[in-house]
Amino acid sequence: MSSEAMSAYHGHGEPAAGKRIVRPYGDTTGDGMVQLSFTLPVPHDKRAEGAALQLAAKMGLEPAMVVHAKAMGPSFTFFVVYGSVHHLVDLSAVDVVEREYPLLSAKEVNGAIKSRLRRPLVVVGACIGTDAHTVGIDAILNIKGFAGEKGLEYYSEIRVVNLGAQVLVPDLVERARAERADAVLVSQVVTQRDAHLHNTTEMSAAFREAYPTGKRPLLVAGGPRFDERAAEKLGVDRVFGKGTTPGEVASYLVHALLPPTNPLRERKSA
Structure with missing residues (x-):
């Protein structure tokens, strides 16, 4: 993580300079571990798993591992990959639609x-x-x-x-x-x-x-x-x-x- 990110992130999402920064975690707080799934239009073999890891790296998961791979017919493979991302999330900048009316019975x-x-x-x-x-x-x-x-x-x-x-x-x-x-x-x-x-x-x-x-x-x-x-x-x-x-x-x-x-x-x- 960069020094700028380290200065903004305190491990538990405490405010810093008006921001509330968090990262994903899997094993320990702030380790950045995420799991995602996708399908590639290739037969299931070692080359396909290598392609999945290459895609994961390009998406910012590094290091990453293929934890599940299953053929979906002769020409497609479904993957689940697990890896660490270095991205931070600023909760103060999240844009959502808040409910502006009371819930009624x-x-x-x-x-x-x-x-x-x-x-x-x-x-x-x-x-x-x-x-x-x-x-x-x-x-x-x-x-x-x-x-x-x-x-x-x-x-x-x-x-x-x-x-x-x-x-x-x-x-x-x-x-x-x-x-x-x-x-x-x-x-x-x-x-x-x-x-x-x-x-x-x-x-x-x-x-x-x-x-x-x-x-x-x-x-x-x-x-x-x-x-x-x-x-x-x-x-x-x-x-x-x-x-x-x-x-x-x-x-x-x-x-x-x-x-x-x-x-x-x-x-x-x-």
């Missing part, structure tokens, strides 16, 4: 919709394009839910229209208009050739064209390969990544769609 969500919207909140959900994987949209919408939380169908003040898989964008727009949707939730699991990005961009463009300015429903995209920071680039209002629960989505809908509470009115009603 189902009772609180229903109460907010009933008192502030005064009608059921309409949510239309779908997997668009050729994506046939409904596990994501079902986890959020279906009553069975996900991670111990009931889906949006469980909420008495939310009316859910789940269109399922392989929904064409024009059909999604038409159904959203027919249902007078407040929000449209799109799940994308298939990501080959960035299909999730292309589909989401197409969907957001179609809604902008179909609705007057300021009148379109809230657009939410979700899936395990989305970057939560990419909402503006994709033309949607929010992006949710892997591990998102129905309660998080319901709380966001309340935050984004309902008029703010009036503290004076609440005090009078109390």
Whole structure:
């Protein structure tokens, strides 16, 4: 490690010059050890393992070792390599999307919709394009839910229209208009050739064209390969990544769609 890095890194991630520096570790704190996997389009033999080590070195793992290599058919090999990196991570410079709204219980969500919207909140959900994987949209919408939380169908003040898989964008727009949707939730699991990005961009463009300015429903995209920071680039209002629960989505809908509470009115009603 360079002297500059050593001066910034103290082994336990303590602040230094306004930064909080950490390194990966495997055996001892700060040893930089990481493990990664990849596939090379070569048959499994000694030369293939040498190619994997060469790639690892070019990625900054040095020294590195191949801890697992397995043929994936006659022309491909899957590798797991283990080695040390010299890179540092400045936690103070990490850019993430922080949740800016409180997590609400189902009772609180229903109460907010009933008192502030005064009608059921309409949510239309779908997997668009050729994506046939409904596990994501079902986890959020279906009553069975996900991670111990009931889906949006469980909420008495939310009316859910789940269109399922392989929904064409024009059909999604038409159904959203027919249902007078407040929000449209799109799940994308298939990501080959960035299909999730292309589909989401197409969907957001179609809604902008179909609705007057300021009148379109809230657009939410979700899936395990989305970057939560990419909402503006994709033309949607929010992006949710892997591990998102129905309660998080319901709380966001309340935050984004309902008029703010009036503290004076609440005090009078109390």
